[in-house]
Amino acid sequence: MTIKERAQSVVDEFSMFDDWMDKYAYLIELGKELPLIDEKYKNETHLISGCQSRVWLHASYEEEKVSFTADSDAVITKGIISLLIRVLSDSKPSDIVTADLSFIDEIGLKAHLSPTRANGLVSMIKQMQLYARALHIKNS
Amino acid sequence: MALNIDNIRSDFPILSKEVYNKPLIYFDNGATTQKPLQVINRISEYYLNENSNVHRGAHYLSQIATDHFENARKYVAGFINAKSHREVIFTKGTTESINLVASSIKGLIEKDDEIIITAMEHHSNMVPWQQLCINKNAKLRNLSVAGDGSISLSELKDLIGPSTKLIAIAHISNVLGTINPVKEIIEIAHNNGIPVLIDGAQAIAHVNVDVQDLDCDFYAFSAHKAYGPMGIGVLYGKESWLNKLAPYQYGGEMINTVSFNITTFNELPYKFEAGTPDVAGALGMESALRYIDNLGIDNIRSYEDELLEYATNSISKLVGVRVIGTALEKTAVLSFVVDNIHPFDIGTLMNQLGIALRSGNHCAQPLMEHLKITGTLRASFALYNTKDEVDIFVSALEKAINMLS
Numbered sequence: 001m002t003i004k005e006r007a008q009s010v011v012d013e014f015s016m017f018d019d020w021m022d023k024y025a026y027l028i029e030l031g032k033e034l035p036l037i038d039e040k041y042k043n044e045t046h047l048i049s050g051c052q053s054r055v056w057l058h059a060s061y062e063e064e065k066v067s068f069t070a071d072s073d074a075v076i077t078k079g080i081i082s083l084l085i086r087v088l089s090d091s092k093p094s095d096i097v098t099a100d101l102s103f104i105d106e107i108g109l110k111a112h113l114s115p116t117r118a119n120g121l122v123s124m125i126k127q128m129q130l131y132a133r134a135l136h137i138k139n140s
Numbered sequence: 141m142a143l144n145i146d147n148i149r150s151d152f153p154i155l156s157k158e159v160y161n162k163p164l165i166y167f168d169n170g171a172t173t174q175k176p177l178q179v180i181n182r183i184s185e186y187y188l189n190e191n192s193n194v195h196r197g198a199h200y201l202s203q204i205a206t207d208h209f210e211n212a213r214k215y216v217a218g219f220i221n222a223k224s225h226r227e228v229i230f231t232k233g234t235t236e237s238i239n240l241v242a243s244s245i246k247g248l249i250e251k252d253d254e255i256i257i258t259a260m261e262h263h264s265n266m267v268p269w270q271q272l273c274i275n276k277n278a279k280l281r282n283l284s285v286a287g288d289g290s291i292s293l294s295e296l297k298d299l300i301g302p303s304t305k306l307i308a309i310a311h312i313s314n315v316l317g318t319i320n321p322v323k324e325i326i327e328i329a330h331n332n333g334i335p336v337l338i339d340g341a342q343a344i345a346h347v348n349v350d351v352q353d354l355d356c357d358f359y360a361f362s363a364h365k366a367y368g369p370m371g372i373g374v375l376y377g378k379e380s381w382l383n384k385l386a387p388y389q390y391g392g393e394m395i396n397t398v399s400f401n402i403t404t405f406n407e408l409p410y411k412f413e414a415g416t417p418d419v420a421g422a423l424g425m426e427s428a429l430r431y432i433d434n435l436g437i438d439n440i441r442s443y444e445d446e447l448l449e450y451a452t453n454s455i456s457k458l459v460g461v462r463v464i465g466t467a468l469e470k471t472a473v474l475s476f477v478v479d480n481i482h483p484f485d486i487g488t489l490m491n492q493l494g495i496a497l498r499s500g501n502h503c504a505q506p507l508m509e510h511l512k513i514t515g516t517l518r519a520s521f522a523l524y525n526t527k528d529e530v531d532i533f534v535s536a537l538e539k540a541i542n543m544l545s
Contacts, residue, residue, distance in 0.1 A: 075481070
């Protein structure tokens with residue numbers, strides 16, 4: 001599936017819930033499916049700055065594709081990063097950097113997060129794109 | 141006298157708002173309180189009928205604006221029982237009031253002098269002193285906070301030494317709700333010839349503040365945490381101290397005469413009020429303090445104490461909830477953590493359920509470190525909150541905990 005197709009499937013899933021409490025319950029479930037970061041990477045280097053809860057993110061590069069693993073000490077944050085990873089992971093760096101991420105607005109996530117949390121979301125996306133760009137340069 | 145909460149709530153139209161289709165429950169009063177119609181109307185009345193610059197043009201409106209502005213100052217002076225209105229400086233708020241003192245006292249602080257604060261201070265009553273100390277090669281000393289959120293007077297006595305030049309402490313902690321024994325602290329300090337600044341941000345709307353009874357040298361507070369507008373606050377200072385301090389900013393009404401080489405400064409309180417003041421803000425603050433006076437601060441205090449006790453008992457019944465700050469003397473602030481659940485997760489769900497709480501470190505990172513927690517959730521109450529709201533809050537909290545565990 002392309003990033004666009006994966007994003008669309010997220011939008012479709014979220015459209016099944018009317019109530020935002022149900023969407024949060026779903027995000028909490030998604031958090032449990034998060035590809036967990038290896039404990040050895042849970043350090044300062046992999047911490048994303050700008051998040052109120054702590055988020056660790058790791059990127060690896062194999063067969064021209066970038067994969068992410070992560071963890072957070074907050075459950076809803078885990079759900080959010082899990083969503084981002086589901087859409088962006090296992091993709092070519094150039095596709096990650098140029099990805100259309102309007103699905104975040106479409107599911108209404110940003111509007112429902114407090115400003116500090118929304119900033120954290122932006123930081124996560126930025127960090128994923130930074131990793132993709134760096135891995136692309138390193139391997140080309 | 142019991143407060144008529146229904147009448148009070150009708151003075152605050154914003155309280156009948158809905159958020160995410162749920163009735164708003166506003167428990168973030170420690171951050172800012174809502175404003176009654178009396179305050180909102182006073183501000184618009186000023187701009188509709190009285191707006192003019194104060195102390196300047198000798199014309200009709202300017203005279204009215206000046207009279208009302210100075211009457212507001214006198215009302216504030218009466219509210220905190222200052223000896224004279226000259227001791228009431230209008231500032232932007234608590235933070236600016238503290239920065240004013242920290243900046244203007246610079247000339248009186250020397251290398252190796254010491255300033256004492258506590259581990260529970262808001263960044264606004266910590267960083268100005270830290271920076272002053274860095275600047276002057278002075279030392280910042282830290283009074284520790286016990287597990288229940290209280291401080292020890294005997295530890296304070298041990299900290300005080302011949303180099304201590306100032307003690308700065310919160311009247312009430314914004315995180316823990318602890319009411320510090322400021323009167324005793326001031327007495328101890330004065331016995332050692334040390335002035336005391338009280339950060340009254342969390343106190344002014346909740347407990348009786350009498351600066352002469354306290355005998356504090358400085359007292360700082362904001363209007364917006366006491367039902368008044370944002371952007372205005374007060375620095376109270378004893379006249380003898382204010383006369384000793386250098387001006388904070390230059391220009392406007394604070395100037396007496398200027399020549400190219402020299403300027404003489406205006407007398408108190410104008411010496412510290414550079415530029416055009418927030419006249420509407422001062423009038424709004426006066427209305428807010430009148431609102432408090434009409435209800436009676438002691439009535440407000442006992443109502444809020446009752447609410448706090450009710451809320452504390454209610455959330456303590458929930459499994460995993462731990463109240464942070466259990467000092468005997470506390471008011472209006474209920475901080476808590478839930479075992480194994482991040483405060484942000486709960487804050488997010490509570491927000492969705494229409495409940496406005498604060499989550500995080502509350503601008504008191506050193507305190508969080510001191511208590512070895514990453515952050516808390518904080519419900520902070522005001523005179524318009526009710527037990528019914530507490531019930532809704534507690535059941536929402538229970539729901540959030542269930543979803544997250």
